[in-house]
Amino acid sequence: MVVKVYGPAYASPKRVIVCLIEKQIEFETVPVDLVKGENKNPEYLKLQPFGSLPVIQDGDFTLYESRAIIRYYAEKYKSQGTTDLLGRTIEERGLVEQWLEVEAHNFHPPIYQMTTQILFFAKRGLPADENLIKESEEKLGKVLDVYEERLSKSKYLAGDFFSLADLSHLPFTQYLVGPMEKEYMIRDRKHVSAWWDDISNRPSWKKVLELY
């Protein structure tokens, strides 16, 4: 039985896909077209009642929220593939959880606003909120300053090991340095830059970019 991941064209599902690749877990993908509103179809809403992406199906088991999905698989297949994604001790796990929450509540909101405004509005010739873009970029900059300090003392966010916390940053940061044309936000910060090079060059992420 192979894990089905819905919505591979989009960022949050990629968070799940890169984790499954790191853990060497077989999966298949099911496309969901947001422009066509396929996430609002009754069949999709049965699986993910909020209409967000992704959702996974693993036999009879359904789970949504990408950060819940990656925690589940990293724990279930602890000894397979990349083994330290949740740390090796309770304390290391605590730090992974901390930086996963930092990503979810400090990093994600401003970068998500920027993604919506720049990629879904401005790039399609629809009116974007320039003030919101500016504010979000400032907020994100302040968060990245804290990351810069942290990464000057620690190779990865939770410690000396690549974890779910670093992994969680891959999809939207890829948008930032790529189509959003804001690579300077990463490059202007020496340690964030080195960290980004390290994590984005992992074979798992390169595979995701190649396939989806």
Place this chain on the structure above:
Amino acid sequence: MATPVKVYGPPLSTAVCRVVACLLEKDVEFQLISLNMAKGDHKKPDFLKIQPFGQVPAFQDEKISLLESRAICRYVCENYPEKGNKGLFGTNPLAKASIDQWLEAEGQSFNPPSSALVFQLALAPRMNIKQDEGVIKQNEEKLAKVLDVYEKRLGESRFLAGDEFSLADLSHLPNAHYLVNATDRGEILTSRDNVGRWWGEISNRDSWKKVVDMQKQQHSP
């Protein structure tokens, strides 16, 4: 008796309460070290050393220093599996996955609009900040859509993640409490049959009542 477990932040902070409620459910002794955010305690160098984003809460025990309330709650459940409410974070992987799913739903879907409403309706007036009617309306609509999903779920399940009270339900307590008790928009929760029933159950837990007492003892701003 000194305890190594310390929580830093004012008891009126929603995120601080989330951690305090969890520690009470797990029967873990702790010390609450309050901060005066109006005086900028959370932006002082000593505090920024343990919480570089200048937010509350921060948490320390004999092994570790942590930030982010939901991470702290998960750590407390993992570090003290045999204490207090043993099922708070599930007793098997599938139960835990469901709790994580609803914890994330709380963090990503419930928290943003409910926090915005709590700020606009309960806090801004006390801080002499002008309310933004546009922001209020927008977030009421967002929250209503989220609660429609909850209404359906809670018609099929006693608590969000299953039959037992969990960390996922607990995580909703602080913002929901403010909405119901400190604003005039509480009916967004209480007028929905299933959400109202669920709110009644979770807010009556002993742990939450103790948190509310703690808040009352701290003179409100």
